[in-house]
Amino acid sequence: MRHGVGSFGIDFDRTTTAVVAMIGLDVLWWVMLYNGNVPMPGMMWLMDQGVPMAAPGAMELGVFHVGTFGAVVGYVSMWGVMMWAMMHPAMIRFTREYVAAYEGTAVGATTAVTAFLTSYHLVWALSGVIPLGFHAILPGGIYGFTQAHTHLVIGGVLVLTGLYQLSSFKRCRLRACCARIDPHSQDVVAALKKGFDHGISCVLICFGPFFLLMPFFGEMNFFWMIALTGVVTIERLPDWGRELAIATGIVALVAGLGVLVFQPDLPIAFTMLM
Template sequence: MSTSVDGPLELFEAAFDVDVTRTAVVVVMMLGLDAVWWVALFDGHVPMPGMAWLMEQGVPAAAPGAMELGVFHVGTLEAVLGYTVMWGVMMWAMMHPAMTRFARDYADAHQGSALEATTALAGFLTTYHLVWALSAVIPLSVHAVLPGGVYGFTRSNPHLVVGGVLVLAGLFQLSAPKRGLLRSCCAAVEDHTDGLLDGFRHGVDHGVECVVICFGLFFLVMPFFGEMNFFWMVVLTAVVTMERIPTWGEEISAATGVVSLVAGVVVLVVRPALPVAFEAVTSM
């Protein structure tokens, strides 16, 4: 006796033995969007204010504080907005892998229809993304208050700055507030019936919490190592993703804190060669 197939979705499920559930769709969406953010960054499809001037000065995009230096050179509101978009896309790319589980659980815990769950999740992600984009004010403010900006200050005191930020980031990773925030951030999502406005509100709350949790890695390490350095972007993405694993995220945070703290002390005391570049390498 044959089994009838009602439509394309049922045909797909029958052919590949896959349940196309609400949660499966969310995971595919999150990973698909993440691929878009990374491609946009890698191919340069984001605003980079002052990049032409930086190239003329021989400052590589991956240098510490290079992006902020370019913005302040241009000195316009348009440049600040462009930087905010660039920073936002970069943060979205790095946070989407970590947020995939939460987004999946948020949709799964919704007690309404698929459409209602989609509406709530769309509201949540909208304001969550907005919070991360607006966090661009933090590195811009740091650049504004440092003598010579992030680029000039780090270039003048490379071992002091790099070693110092590694020590501070390590202490933050090991702190009780960090571990407490990880526990609440990665807790199971309770059943809910959020609408669009509730989604907006929860997106803001969760976004602010994520910014605080990632402060040591994204707002200390990244600007002073060069936020457009793709090696460090991938490393930090892996760290924040593993931190969100509920069963051993706190252990990952503690382990990276110890590594960062020890590395910072080594940089301050031994003063080894640093993996940062302040000038573009030209081939002969």
């Protein structure tokens, strides 16, 4: 159903509503992050130690210092809000088409997309265990290991990200993500499963930028957050997302090799604060 708004003649249909909701939620996530309205376990200890919040591995270092289940839950919540903020722009097109392809009432479409996004968001929040795992296995954690071997780590993750971006596995996942959505009338259970499956696919598509670069460049670094949001959003444009994925892969690979070979100064890894 379409509803005109005032004298502007705006068609406020279900797809427009979905886009407005996605943008509105994304603004909320970014404001929460910018204002620090998310759990940050160990923040006061990090400040006492002189560790910048935007430094590589700082957040994970704080969690492991606190060492409680509550700290892990707080970190996962923080990571979830951060990932939702960065993924919502990329998901606007898919969510709009998911709603447009729904064959049923507006209420049914709303229920389906709400269930879809619920499980999708849950997957992204739980993906926070990946950087925590990196911190657990690296000597000195992400922070200590990156400080001790800065060029090796930064160059290495850039090379690995470049290779991942160029892999056929990444391109196959990206094609599936950008494919047209078939007409459907999913109930809550089916929509939850769809959101879960799509969330896992998105995590795999974004593994290089979000799970290799971000933890080792500093995940609370707004410079990298905005830059990588742009990358993963443009990647999902069906017309030329593949070319961007290849281009960013080549750039990351060349940059990584340059860091490993020439070992330039890398102040941005530790001093670009929020």
